Amino acid sequence: MRELLGDLAGAWRAGERAGLATVTATWSSAPRQPGAAMLVRADGTALGSVSGGCVEGAVYELCREVAESGEPRTVRFGVADDDAFAVGLPCGGTIELFVERAGFPEVDVLAAEVAADRPVALLTGVAGPARGHHLVLTPGERYGSLGGDTIDAAAAENGRALLAAGHTGLVRLEPGTAVLVTSFPPAARMLVFGATDHAAAVARIGSFLGYRVTVCDARPVFATARRFPGAAEVVTGWPHRYLAAEATAGRVDGRTVVCVLTHDPRFDVPVLQVALRLPLAYVGAMGSRRTHDDRLARLREAGLDAAALGRLCSPIGLDLGARTPEETAVSVAAEIVALRRHGTGERLSGTSGPIHGGGMI
Structure with missing residues (x-):
């Protein structure tokens, strides 16, 4: 619903008879989770989604009806319904929706x-x-x-x-x-260390995934907002000092992801010493196999134990055969999502069972 709030507020202020459908519960392979919403404004514009496309047409009409009547309705779509395939829900899941006239004073x-x-x-x-x-x-x-x-x-x-x-x-x-x-909740943070082309691509895809992205590098000539339009902020400073200060200030948490893309042990080893001692969602570092082995040796010398080193995703990303910065960013994002949702990273065509995982970190 987050992306609909501006339109929802606008419809309320304009006194529109708009309709809002919100997912309240799901079962089995439903593609959207509770809180997903569709807004249908008075001019017929439809915004948002409650099913990824399966029942949007039927929900659109329900929103229009409720917008006119003002009477809320609770509806359920599932494959057991006689009209399930008529409205396009062949996925095997069930969703329950609350449909109401859109808007409220608050x-x-x-x-x-x-x-x-x-x-x-x-x-x-x-x-x-x-x-x-x-x-x-x-x-x-x-x-x-x-x-x-x-x-x-x-x-x-x-x-x-x-x-x-x-x-x-x-x-x-x-x-x-x-x-x-x-x-x-406030957006989870993605901290990208290293002002490189790969960092620019990772910042863009991180923002696309909903993270509030910060790029940090000690070199002011490279750490500029112009080079990183996908970042919410660009910070000039030593990565390990910045991360330690953010942790002390309580601005990182268990949802924060850290991507170390510096390619330089002067920067990446100190920041990894800090990151791997924090309860973060993800810590990844870029580099070759040789760089990875050297980095592990340096981190062991710095006192990090096997449990801490086991949390390090290095070399960063999934094996997609990525070459370009953009392809590498997809690889990194795929690893973050897979860990967050407890996915296997395998091709779905070679697996069985539910497609949509429920785990989150």
């Missing part, structure tokens, strides 16, 4: 918090007395109401727990009452 607060990259959650009542009501939740404040102080307090306690974990999902309160908590 949407501007929600959009502003997300734009400022501050943690915020949207609580939407989907069943029981809370149905059709909304509450916007920050770590310290709440805006709106789900229908009463008691339900607001209970929902806020559960909602803040999900927001702190960065999770989205249904919360069931008193019997018959259900609230969808859609969390918008």
